[in-house]
Amino acid sequence: MTIVRYDPTGQPNNRYPREIISPPSPSVCCRREMRRMGKMKRGEGGWPYFYKRCQVCGYTVREFVGYTELAQHVSKRGRGRREGLRGGAWRTWIDGIFAE
Numbered sequence: 760m761t762i763v764r765y766d767p768t769g770q771p772n773n774r775y776p777r778e779i780i781s782p783p784s785p786s787v788c789c790r791r792e793m794r795r796m797g798k799m800k801r802g803e804g805g806w807p808y809f810y811k812r813c814q815v816c817g818y819t820v821r822e823f824v825g826y827t828e829l830a831q832h833v834s835k836r837g838r839g840r841r842e843g844l845r846g847g848a849w850r851t852w853i854d855g856i857f858a859e
């Protein structure tokens with residue numbers, strides 16, 4: 760599930776958290792101007808992501824959080840760095856993050 764709608768004709772429009780209207784493809788500006796918005800969300804496979812939107816043209820994508828960043832999130836809350844991301848441990852971590 761995503762709230763991003765890629766519209767080749769419509770004006771970019773940020774109606775976060777309901778809907779984001781984005782141009783269909785990125786431009787040169789997107790290399791520098793993409794910013795995360797809102798809170799971390801949970802994707803289809805359970806993995807967390809952020810919406811990332813270009814400040815200039817409004818192009819928006821989902822950016823899935825990497826292992827390293829996820830581990831930082833979890834260790835900030837004083838849990839489980841030693842457990843590593845072995846096996847299914849990450850699922851428990853993510854459950855914990857979203858339970859707060």
Ligand SMILES: [Zn+2]
Nearest residue numbers: 788789813816
């Ligand atoms: Zn852009």
